[in-house]
Amino acid sequence: MSPESIQNGDSASKSIDQRGMKRKRLQSQEHGSGESSTVNGELRKEPSTEPSPRDDQDDYPVGNFSPDTKLRLGKSISIRDLENRPHGGVQASQDTSTNGRLRQLRSQATILRKFRQQLPIWPSSSTIRSFLQSDRPQVLILTGETGSGKSTQVPQFLLSERWCRNGCIAVTEPRRVAAIGLAKRVGSEMGVRLGKEAKGLGKRQEDSVGWSVRLDNNVSRARGVRTRIKYLTEGMLLRELLRDPYLESYAAVIVDEVHERSIGVDLLLGFLRLLLFGEGDGPKRKNPLKLVVMSATTNVESLKEFFSEGCPDRKALVEQISTEEAEGEWEGFSDAESEAFASKKPDAPKKAHVAHPQDNKLAKAQVGPVSSYHVEGRQYPVKIVYLNEPTQDFVESALSQIFEIHRKEPLPGDILVFLTGQDTIESLERLINQCAQELDRKLPRVLTLPLFAALPQAAQQRVFERPPSFTRKVILSTNLAETSITVPGVRYVVDSGKVKVKQYRSRLGLDSLLVKPISRSSSIQRQGRAGREAPGICYRLYTEPDFLQMENETMPEILRSDLSGSVLSMKACGISDVAEFPLLSPPPRDALEKALIHLLQLGALNDSGDITEVGKQMSKMPLSPNLARIIIEASQPELDCLEDVIDIIACLSVENIFINVVSDEKREQAHEARQNLYRREGDHLTMLATVQAYLSEHSNRKAWAEKYFVSHRAMQSVMDIRKQLLAQCVQMGLSSNSSFQNSEPEKRTVTILRCLLKGFMGNIARLMPDGSYRTILGNQTVAIHPSSVLFSKKVEAIMFSEFVFTNKSYARGVSSIQMDWIGELLAGSGI
Numbered sequence: 098m099s100p101e102s103i104q105n106g107d108s109a110s111k112s113i114d115q116r117g118m119k120r121k122r123l124q125s126q127e128h129g130s131g132e133s134s135t136v137n138g139e140l141r142k143e144p145s146t147e148p149s150p151r152d153d154q155d156d157y158p159v160g161n162f163s164p165d166t167k168l169r170l171g172k173s174i175s176i177r178d179l180e181n182r183p184h185g186g187v188q189a190s191q192d193t194s195t196n197g198r199l200r201q202l203r204s205q206a207t208i209l210r211k212f213r214q215q216l217p218i219w220p221s222s223s224t225i226r227s228f229l230q231s232d233r234p235q236v237l238i239l240t241g242e243t244g245s246g247k248s249t250q251v252p253q254f255l256l257s258e259r260w261c262r263n264g265c266i267a268v269t270e271p272r273r274v275a276a277i278g279l280a281k282r283v284g285s286e287m288g289v290r291l292g293k294e295a296k297g298l299g300k301r302q303e304d305s306v307g308w309s310v311r312l313d314n315n316v317s318r319a320r321g322v323r324t325r326i327k328y329l330t331e332g333m334l335l336r337e338l339l340r341d342p343y344l345e346s347y348a349a350v351i352v353d354e355v356h357e358r359s360i361g362v363d364l365l366l367g368f369l370r371l372l373l374f375g376e377g378d379g380p381k382r383k384n385p386l387k388l389v390v391m392s393a394t395t396n397v398e399s400l401k402e403f404f405s406e407g408c409p410d411r412k413a414l415v416e417q418i419s420t421e422e423a424e425g426e427w428e429g430f431s432d433a434e435s436e437a438f439a440s441k442k443p444d445a446p447k448k449a450h451v452a453h454p455q456d457n458k459l460a461k462a463q464v465g466p467v468s469s470y471h472v473e474g475r476q477y478p479v480k481i482v483y484l485n486e487p488t489q490d491f492v493e494s495a496l497s498q499i500f501e502i503h504r505k506e507p508l509p510g511d512i513l514v515f516l517t518g519q520d521t522i523e524s525l526e527r528l529i530n531q532c533a534q535e536l537d538r539k540l541p542r543v544l545t546l547p548l549f550a551a552l553p554q555a556a557q558q559r560v561f562e563r564p565p566s567f568t569r570k571v572i573l574s575t576n577l578a579e580t581s582i583t584v585p586g587v588r589y590v591v592d593s594g595k596v597k598v599k600q601y602r603s604r605l606g607l608d609s610l611l612v613k614p615i616s617r618s619s620s621i622q623r624q625g626r627a628g629r630e631a632p633g634i635c636y637r638l639y640t641e642p643d644f645l646q647m648e649n650e651t652m653p654e655i656l657r658s659d660l661s662g663s664v665l666s667m668k669a670c671g672i673s674d675v676a677e678f679p680l681l682s683p684p685p686r687d688a689l690e691k692a693l694i695h696l697l698q699l700g701a702l703n704d705s706g707d708i709t710e711v712g713k714q715m716s717k718m719p720l721s722p723n724l725a726r727i728i729i730e731a732s733q734p735e736l737d738c739l740e741d742v743i744d745i746i747a748c749l750s751v752e753n754i755f756i757n758v759v760s761d762e763k764r765e766q767a768h769e770a771r772q773n774l775y776r777r778e779g780d781h782l783t784m785l786a787t788v789q790a791y792l793s794e795h796s797n798r799k800a801w802a803e804k805y806f807v808s809h810r811a812m813q814s815v816m817d818i819r820k821q822l823l824a825q826c827v828q829m830g831l832s833s834n835s836s837f838q839n840s841e842p843e844k845r846t847v848t849i850l851r852c853l854l855k856g857f858m859g860n861i862a863r864l865m866p867d868g869s870y871r872t873i874l875g876n877q878t879v880a881i882h883p884s885s886v887l888f889s890k891k892v893e894a895i896m897f898s899e900f901v902f903t904n905k906s907y908a909r910g911v912s913s914i915q916m917d918w919i920g921e922l923l924a925g926s927g928i
């Protein structure tokens with residue numbers, strides 16, 4: 098079985114309408130963007146994946162129920178019953194008025210309340226609230242099994258607190274798909290309208306739940322609407338900090354899935370610690386902020402230590418606890434005691450009960466600024482199955498595991514498979530579709546759905562939809578689905594045990610992408626995507642000894658990444674001495690210095706290390722400093738190639754716009770078909786030509802993409818990102834006039850490449866006499882990646898956008914440049 102043999106590409110065609118290459122400026126409308134899915138290997142045309150007005154409504158994801166989940170509501174109602182009713186479980190009503198809609202939402206919330214009451218976290222509601230009741234800033238570190246109800250319930254528990262009555266709760270999630278899914282679910286549970294759907298109710302206040310993620314800010318701005326809970330990605334809250342440094346619009350912040358230790362989480366924890374405890378200047382807000390840090394798998398002690406270090410009352414707190422311990426009145430909360438209390442075990446230590454804040458007014462006043470609590474219990478068991486022998490090829494093992502489950506297990510029971518990236522997902526998708534065509538007709542059909550970051554948002558949301566009847570969903574995901582999300586219907590998890598991680602090599606100043614074993618914490622999170630609606634099974638495609646050898650936790654991103662973006666965020670938020678910024682895992686000093694130097698070279702900082710105007714603009718963009726610098730350069734009136742550069746950057750933000758073909762025959766066909774898109778200057782201008790040709794296609798973009806072996810899916814994401822970047826540039830007053838389009842093509846090409854060079858000045862290599870390329874900074878040998886249009890070409894120097902290390906060091910996204918440009922650039926940047 099070869100993964101590419103299922104391609105539907107037409108025979109190669111050389112003729113691209115040259116007029117079609119000229120596009121309308123600023124055009125970002127999609128045409129023919131209907132996404133396809135594959136049911137039993139047959140391509141099906143689905144409705145357009147462009148967000149429709151219904152996408153923000155909770156028509157299917159009224160709680161995203163799986164069809165047969167019994168709510169355990171007592172005798173008669175199952176989720177299937179609910180789904181069969183319009184509006185997720187409310188009697189059919191012709192009343193489409195606002196009041197009618199609100200009534201429907203409320204009935205649905207009443208039904209869901211019974212489900213919520215069954216969650217392991219439910220009995221701990223008042224305990225959790227009592228940790229945050231003092232009139233000082235407080236932190237609660239909350240742990241509990243996957244699926245116990247942390248992400249959906251904790252914000253709702255806090256809403257009724259006195260200190261929260263007029264505020265909003267921000268809940269951060271590592272990824273947008275989780276933020277949107279949770280907002281929808283919690284909106285249904287609360288019985289309120291979501292985001293912009295809430296319009297206000299005249300004299301009465303209307304409560305709402307919203308979300309804010311890249312490309313999509315769904316928060317109502319209507320008068321009379323109070324957004325009570327807002328789910329957002331960590332990056333979005335960091336950006337809000339730039340606008341509202343004291344986060345005055347929030348009464349509480351909940352940082353969810355802290356174990357992921359993304360750079361965003363670590364920076365947020367640092368900013369929040371400063372905001373809560375001031376450190377030097379005292380707390381910085383009028384009302385004390387409450388912070389809850391949550392995860393199923395985290396190191397509670399290190400978090401406690403981190404926040405306690407920043408807390409000015411720390412000494413007093415420690416003394417107070419120890420005095421009272423001696424008196425036998427206050428025990429604080431050891432995990433065992435909390436657990437015993439939460440589960441109301443008859444043998445719970447009496448002292449723990451006495452010490453419980455909700456039961457003891459004195460103790461309530463003494464709950465310290467930093468506490469921790471563990472919620473005991475999980476909803477449904479998940480059986481773990483290991484391989485007996487290690488596998489050499491996890492894609493093939495996943496394929497046989499999927500079909501074993503499919504043949505053996507009855508419906509319902511969708512399968513969620515964890516893989517490393519878009520490339521492995523797409524190969525497995527093709528293999529599954531091939532095998533599915535040969536399936537016995539008596540077996541259910543198979544619907545494969547990919548899920549990775551570069552997928553357009555609407556396509557990502559499809560994994561939450563209910564499959565057609567007699568069909569099993571097989572979701573192929575990166576670690577995007579690893580935490581926070583509940584994919585309805587999933588009973589089986591297949592875990593490859595691998596993840597693709599970015600690793601920064603500070604000596605070389607280059608990022609590389611590596612496939613590595615996951616940590617135990619990730620493995621537990623992956624397992625936890627089953628057992629959320631019914632008992633489940635997790636098939637680990639590794640042996641038990643391999644599991645035991647895994648690192649406990651994933652290495653924090655801040656210790657393995659280029660820190661330029663983080664340092665820029667700190668500088669933009671007014672942190673002058675970044676080495677003093679509180680971080681849970683402080684990175685080595687030389688990594689910080691490298692980042693400072695890099696930002697200086699980019700012109701984001703001045704010689705005194707202060708942020709410049711250019712740096713401030715860069716910090717507002719949802720891009721790495723390199724890419725943000727390129728955009729600013731391109732918007733200079735004398736260069737003025739902003740829109741072309743945006744098209745290239747949008748392509749760089751997805752994994753690959755071209756379909757990865759494997760066999761020699763297909764490769765030749767693809768090469769032939771793409772001839773008119775290829776540019777001799779290299780990959781960046783080839784990307785630009787491809788976007789322009791795609792935009793000029795008005796009849797059927799999907800067919801166009803197939804014909805040129807271009808990934809339609811990737812191009813849809815490119816269109817999304819492009820639209821967002823154009824809007825962002827307009828908002829920031831960066832614009833271009835049309836004269837650039839009229840200038841000579843040769844001159845335009847040089848201008849674009851020189852703009853790119855401004856951001857990629859660390860990624861340049863020159864040709865050596867022996868025919869190899871060596872980087873100018875770092876003196877590292879790199880080869881041009883086989884996927885590049887410049888593969889095996891010899892040019893005097895190259896610039897590249899990505900460094901990949903597989904069996905050797907490769908430059909990916911390569912353009913040919915001239916040595917004299919480099920000379921001018923280096924002279925200007927003071928390197």
Ligand SMILES: Nc1ncnc2c1ncn2[C@@H]1O[C@H](COP(=O)(O)OP(=O)(O)OP(=O)(O)O)[C@@H](O)[C@H]1O
Nearest residue numbers: 160161243244245246247248249282393581583629
């Ligand atoms: N979108 C949804 N559709 C259906 N059920 C959901 C949805 N979101 C949550 N649930 C149900 O609510 C339960 C609690 O989910 P929640 O996300 O609050 O748990 P959690 O403790 O935060 O889990 P994790 O640590 O894995 O993120 C889930 O196990 C599931 O049964």
